[in-house]
Amino acid sequence: MAFFVPTEAEHVAPAEVADVELYHPKSWWTRYIFCQDAKVIAIQYAITAGAIGLVALVLSWLMRLQLGFPDSFSFIDPGDYLQFITMHGMIMVIYLLTALFLGGFGNYLIPLMVGARDMVFPYVNMLSYWVYLLAVLVLVASFFVPGGPTGAGWTLYPPQAILSGTPGAEWGIILMLVSLALFIVGFTMGGLNYVVTVLQARTRGMTLLRMPLTVWGIFVATILALLAFPALFVGAVMMLLDRILETSFFMPAIVEMGEQLNYAGGNPLLFQHLFWFFGHPEVYIVALPGFGIVSDLISTHARRNIFGYRMMVWAIVAIGALSFLVWAHHMYVSGMNPWFGFFFATTTLVIAVPTAIKVYNWVLTLWRGDIHLTLPMLFAIAFIVTFVNGGITGLFLGNPVVDVPLSDTMFVVAHFHMVMGVAPILVIFGAIYHWYPLVTGRMLNETLGKFHFWVTFLGAYLIYFPMHYLGFLGVPRRYFEMGETDFIPQSAQTLNEFITVVALIVGFAQLVFLFNLVWSAYKGRVSGRNPWRATTLEWQTPDFPPRHGNWGPTQPVVYRWAYDYSVPGADQDFLPQNLAPDQVTADNRHKDLPDGAVQPAE
Amino acid sequence: MPTVKLGLIVFLAVVTVVFSLLVAAYTHRMTLADWRPLPEPWLLWPNTAILILSSVGLQWARVAANRGRIDGVRVGLLAGGGFAFAFLAGQLLAWQQLAALGYFAATNPANAFFYLITALHGLHLLGGLVAWGRTTAKMWRGSEVAELRLSVELCAVYWHFLLLVWLVLFGLLLFT
Ligand code: HEM
Ligand SMILES: [Cu+2]
Numbered sequence: 190m191a192f193f194v195p196t197e198a199e200h201v202a203p204a205e206v207a208d209v210e211l212y213h214p215k216s217w218w219t220r221y222i223f224c225q226d227a228k229v230i231a232i233q234y235a236i237t238a239g240a241i242g243l244v245a246l247v248l249s250w251l252m253r254l255q256l257g258f259p260d261s262f263s264f265i266d267p268g269d270y271l272q273f274i275t276m277h278g279m280i281m282v283i284y285l286l287t288a289l290f291l292g293g294f295g296n297y298l299i300p301l302m303v304g305a306r307d308m309v310f311p312y313v314n315m316l317s318y319w320v321y322l323l324a325v326l327v328l329v330a331s332f333f334v335p336g337g338p339t340g341a342g343w344t345l346y347p348p349q350a351i352l353s354g355t356p357g358a359e360w361g362i363i364l365m366l367v368s369l370a371l372f373i374v375g376f377t378m379g380g381l382n383y384v385v386t387v388l389q390a391r392t393r394g395m396t397l398l399r400m401p402l403t404v405w406g407i408f409v410a411t412i413l414a415l416l417a418f419p420a421l422f423v424g425a426v427m428m429l430l431d432r433i434l435e436t437s438f439f440m441p442a443i444v445e446m447g448e449q450l451n452y453a454g455g456n457p458l459l460f461q462h463l464f465w466f467f468g469h470p471e472v473y474i475v476a477l478p479g480f481g482i483v484s485d486l487i488s489t490h491a492r493r494n495i496f497g498y499r500m501m502v503w504a505i506v507a508i509g510a511l512s513f514l515v516w517a518h519h520m521y522v523s524g525m526n527p528w529f530g531f532f533f534a535t536t537t538l539v540i541a542v543p544t545a546i547k548v549y550n551w552v553l554t555l556w557r558g559d560i561h562l563t564l565p566m567l568f569a570i571a572f573i574v575t576f577v578n579g580g581i582t583g584l585f586l587g588n589p590v591v592d593v594p595l596s597d598t599m600f601v602v603a604h605f606h607m608v609m610g611v612a613p614i615l616v617i618f619g620a621i622y623h624w625y626p627l628v629t630g631r632m633l634n635e636t637l638g639k640f641h642f643w644v645t646f647l648g649a650y651l652i653y654f655p656m657h658y659l660g661f662l663g664v665p666r667r668y669f670e671m672g673e674t675d676f677i678p679q680s681a682q683t684l685n686e687f688i689t690v691v692a693l694i695v696g697f698a699q700l701v702f703l704f705n706l707v708w709s710a711y712k713g714r715v716s717g718r719n720p721w722r723a724t725t726l727e728w729q730t731p732d733f734p735p736r737h738g739n740w741g742p743t744q745p746v747v748y749r750w751a752y753d754y755s756v757p758g759a760d761q762d763f764l765p766q767n768l769a770p771d772q773v774t775a776d777n778r779h780k781d782l783p784d785g786a787v788q789p790a791e
Numbered sequence: 792m793p794t795v796k797l798g799l800i801v802f803l804a805v806v807t808v809v810f811s812l813l814v815a816a817y818t819h820r821m822t823l824a825d826w827r828p829l830p831e832p833w834l835l836w837p838n839t840a841i842l843i844l845s846s847v848g849l850q851w852a853r854v855a856a857n858r859g860r861i862d863g864v865r866v867g868l869l870a871g872g873g874f875a876f877a878f879l880a881g882q883l884l885a886w887q888q889l890a891a892l893g894y895f896a897a898t899n900p901a902n903a904f905f906y907l908i909t910a911l912h913g914l915h916l917l918g919g920l921v922a923w924g925r926t927t928a929k930m931w932r933g934s935e936v937a938e939l940r941l942s943v944e945l946c947a948v949y950w951h952f953l954l955l956v957w958l959v960l961f962g963l964l965l966f967t
Contacts, residue, residue, distance in 0.1 A: 454825030
């Protein structure tokens with residue numbers, strides 16, 4: 190590892206750019222509402238995503254209640270159930286996870302971690318948030334229009350998505366498509382910022398291969414999103430035209446309720462290709478930031494340099510590239526040439542290789558590390574375990590012969606919740622526990638946090654492990670109730686009740702977490718600067734928590750990579766990235782540094 | 792490289808993906824049985840010429856800006872913008888002609904694609920005109936050439952890009 194022994198000889202390549210011209214907020218409005226500071230935008234993104242995510246959580250309770258206790262809830266009819274799954278799925282994947290990882294963590298961490306003062310296009314960055322908010326409002330509006338939100342499933346497959354038999358075919362689907370298009374426009378504005386900031390605004394000495402993996406993960410995920418979202422955009426616009434102008438991009442000739450519709454000749458499979466050309470990379474859009482964040486969490490909380498940093502970077506890049514070559518594994522049951530099936534099955538298996546490399550490297554980082562079982566560490570380990578779990582069932586499903594019988598069963602639901610539901614959420618929690626002090630200057634309450642962790646982690650397994658088994662039994666996905674079947678035993682219903690009870694308990698734990706977020710902001714223990722004794726730049730700002738412009742009069746100079754933990758010969762177990770080589774062992778180091786810049790909190 | 796320029800390049804990459812996917816969808820949909828190619832309105836030829844002139848105008852402005860000649864910048868910018876508006880008006884006319892002949896979006900997928908492609912391209916040009924408007928306004932308020940150089944250059948690059956996209960799309964429409 191070339192970088193972790195700090196030597197003066199190591200060349201510091203300057204990536205200097207002219208200082209971003211900072212705007213200065215003049216009023217309360219421009220300081221807190223129409224603010225161009227990436228940190229404020231990040232909080233706005235996070236709060237909005239959290240709020241809409243709460244809606245998705247409540248929807249999941251309603252679904253679970255229905256599945257666990259069918260016939261007990263007269264206010265849920267089969268159409269409602271379809272609307273719930275659709276909105277729940279779409280919100281979770283796009284409006285919560287994508288927005289939170291990229292808009293939330295991306296905005297907060299990228300400029301700080303690369304030593305920039307702000308994003309490179311602050312105004313566009315601000316617009317990005319407001320367009321996102323508009324997209325969310327349009328989505329929420331669909332709950333209140335005649336017919337309610339769309340019930341087409343989060344995949345929105347035509348033709349059924351726009352036929353009158355599907356709930357929300359009047360307005361819901363229109364608002365959903367418009368909202369998605371808006372989201373993509375807003376995201377593109379933000380995405381340009383994240384990419385160009387990483388490429389152009391790094392501070393002196395911050396070479397690409399010294400960036401923390403968090404930045405790498407978010408950076409590559411943003412590139413994926415910029416290239417993948419257009420497919421959803423094109424698909425959404427074309428479907429909108431099919432719905433409103435009765436064009437036939439996707440719509441075949443159809444007789445609906447005895448009536449010949451105006452459609453003819455279109456190909457629904459074309460939409461599926463567009464959707465999954467976006468949809469599969471989307472999995473990695475939420476996974477790669479998670480990978481990056483987890484790497485930093487375990488390195489910091491195990492006081493070890495990340496194992497195989499370069500390999501980790503290349504794995505992120507390779508996974509990103511490969512993720513564009515596997516989309517049709519979601520379409521095995523849609524019918525395809527067997528050779529295509531073979532191709533996509535192969536690429537799907539190949540993507541497991543760089544992914545496995547990452548897992549090995551995490552484990553090797555932890556190996557003989559000085560593991561502190563702090564909350565971020567607990568969540569990080571939980572993520573690794575869960576991701577491996579979901580990844581392995583993914584390998585099963587990647588094979589057409591296994592996928593065909595399991596397709597559209599609860600096995601699939603369990604698989605994707607593990608890999609792209611639970612796993613990313615666990616990272617998000619870990620990240621929040623880790624960076625909350627940076628944002629607020631206070632620690633989240635530890636006891637509440639432990640409660641939150643154990644209930645969520647164990648609960649997720651109690652919910653989803655049995656669900657795999659339900660899938661084996663043949664319990665179908667997206668079904669309001671099982672009804673009378675020969676092949677599904679009565680005990681499946683008992684299992685469903687159990688899952689529902691656990692899901693409600695896990696849901697309650699999230700409310701405890703929310704309470705903790707609010708309570709600790711006022712009453713939490715004051716963290717002091719750099720409470721985790723981390724090396725990365727975001728903890729080394731002159732003001733704590735960082736202020737607008739991040740760095741006071743001068744931007745930091747970076748001398749080393751992000752993982753100098755427990756370096757032999759140094760007299761403390763971490764060396765901040767901006768610690769000059771001649772300061773590493775000098776006894777009087779603390780004296781001549783700006784007030785407490787590297788001083789760990791006790 | 793100036794930061795904004797890199798920003799523009801990344802943005803152009805995104806737009807390229809949008810149009811490539813559209814072309815892919817087009818070539819696939821084309822192979823299905825109900826596709827009836829539509830007769831391209833002759834107006835598209837003059838429109839294409841106008842769009843080329845628009846690009847030339849902005850290139851002119853760009854070269855003038857590099858040489859520090861404000862009058863050249865002015866002529867180039869105004870010509871480029873004027874021709875761009877003319878192009879958009881021409882496209883709308885072409886739509887009208889088609890509609891008058893009964894080629895509505897819903898009648899055939901070829902028509903639907905035609906409207907969709909031209910609309911998306913036009914919207915992108917409209918977005919470009921916003922940037923153009925800001926640059927022109929800046930010039931009007933008497934900015935120095937040096938302050939305009941970058942904005943003019945970015946407009947020109949964007950215009951050439953949209954011209955290229957249009958030529959590809961137009962070719963696709965013509966040959967299929
Ligand atoms: C407490 C946590 C959660 C619970 C209890 C839960 C529960 C459910 C249930 C019951 C379904 C419908 C299954 C069916 O009948 O087909 C579902 C679907 C879905 N969920 Fe979750 N979920 C949770 C969290 C998440 C998260 C974090 C994500 C983020 C990726 C997510 C993504 C989805 C997706 C994409 C669908 C599929 C929707 C569709 O079939 O169109 N869920 N969830
Ligand atoms: Cu996939």
